[in-house]
Amino acid sequence: MSNVSLIRVFVRDGRGGNPVPLVVDAQGMGAAAMQAVAAEYGHESAFVLRSSIGCDWRIRFFVPQHEMEMCGHATVGTLWALRQWGHWTTPTARIETLSGVVHARWDDTLQRAWISQPAVRTQALDAQASAPVAAQLRLPTGAWTMTNAATSRVKTLVALPSVAMLDALQPDFATMETLCESIGSTGLYPYAIGASQADGRRIVHARQFPKSSGYPEDAATGIAAAALWGYLAGEGCLGNSPDASIAVWQGDAMGSPSEILVAPRFDEHGAADGCWLSGETAWGAP
Structure with missing residues (x-):
């Protein structure tokens, strides 16, 4: 077994977060060996x-069931670890992933990495597609706003009226893969808009039920949070400020509280260019 370091990403107040088994020098490892690490630890690795294309590093991501094109929390955490080990000393970096090139910048003030995600792509689910999702989540009969959204993998955003309803969800996990396949999604991401922090950043509470990762719920999902921010910003739910950012709180129902920060990203001409994603990282298992 390769030398595996354990980190926790998107921790909140020193607790929780999403674990990442990390192999810092995976040169020579094949896909089967990488997937075996993910299977042993039971987390995105x-x-x-x-x-091979001139980036600073290439990162591959595996869950117990398969390889992923992109994993937000694993990228943020890996960059933080590379910084701690002295392997990353420049202000910025470029990361090769199966999802494309990810840009990164180091935040000296917060001592964390920010990574880029492109502009969100969205498609609203009609009533016919929404009905089985509502049944999957065991929601009461009614009209629910559901949207397939993606900055890399498609997640199905489900707007709920309260955090209490979000925390009380008990989905039908046995048929989650079939349901997600039917709507072209890799996971359900129900959310509820909460209060604002002291700095004015809006808190959005969320949960993630993946299609087929090998576990029923995810404590922190960076690319889903990025897609959620893009959708909310596009719908005008974050006000008119171009600097509007959110803190996504996830994992509470699992006893693993996480906080994912998402902020707008602009190109050199000041035009909107997707978003930045970040959060706190710590050493060790939960």
Whole structure:
């Protein structure tokens, strides 16, 4: 077994977060060996390799069931670890992933990495597609706003009226993969808009039920949070400020509280260019 370091990403107040088994030098490891690491630990795992396209690193991501194109929390955590080990010393970096090139910047003030995600793509679910999702989540009969949204993998956003309803969800996990396949999604991401923090950043509470990752719920899902921010910003739910950012609180129902920060990203001409994603990282298992 390769040398695996354990980190926790998107921790909140020193607790929780999403674990990442990390192999910092995976050169020579095959896909089967990488997937075996993910299966042993039961979490999204990251493997750092040399880039073949001129980026600073290439990162591969595996869950127990398969390889993923992109994993937000594993990228943020890997970059933080590379910084701690002295492997990353520049202000910015470029990461090769199966989802494309990810841009990163180091935040000296917060001592964390921010990574880029592209502009969100969205498609509203009609009543026919929404009905089985509502049944899957065991929601009461009614009209629910559901949207397939993606900055990399498609997640199905489900707007709920309260955090209490969100926390009380008990989905039908046995048929989650079939349901997600039927709507072209890799997971359900129900959410409820909460209060604002002291700095004015809006808190949005969320849960993630993946299609087929090998576990029923995810404590923190960076790319889903990025897609959620893009959708909410596009719908005008975050006000008119171009600097509007959110803190996504996830994992509470699992006893693993997480906080994912999402902020707008602009290109050199000041035009909107997707978002930045970040959060706190710590060493060790939960």
